Amino acid sequence: MADVSYYTKEGLENLKEELQQLKTTGRAKIANAIAEARDKGDLSENAEYDAAKEAQGLHETKIAKLEETLSNARLLDESKLDMSKVLALSIVKIKNVKNGATMSYQLVSESEADLKAGKISVASPIAKGLLGKSVGDKTEIQVPAGKMEFEILEISR
The missing domain is CATH 3.10.50.30 (Transcription elongation factor, GreA/GreB, C-terminal domain)
Structure with a gap:
């Protein structure tokens, strides 16, 4: 079971904004980087493509962790x-x-x-x-x- 964390209203809003930014702008940037690398040819020897795919994995992991944090977040009155x-x-x-x-x-x-x-x-x-x-x-x-x-x-x- 994950730990419950208590947040101020401001702190909770900051987490939500960061998650929204990662899901929209962040994902779009990574998708563009993958598309550019794919256009450069042979994927088996394309280090740029491998790096972009690895960045995508790390980005999705960060989103998952942030979603878990938000699911266990509680606003203190x-x-x-x-x-x-x-x-x-x-x-x-x-x-x-x-x-x-x-x-x-x-x-x-x-x-x-x-x-x-x-x-x-x-x-x-x-x-x-x-x-x-x-x-x-x-x-x-x-x-x-x-x-x-x-x-x-x-x-x-």
């Missing part, structure tokens, strides 16, 4: 989420207890994660250590660089 605990889609302001640095992250699905935008995957070590915690809680999280202790300052949506 943010208005019904508990604001007292850290959950998926929570925006969490945390403080590194050791050096006093504060950071703010939104916990999102793996495909929506973008560290530059302050969005981390719920599957990441930091997010896993924060899930279920409340404001004022301190948590020790094992990260690749070692153990870090964080205090939860604020939870919002």
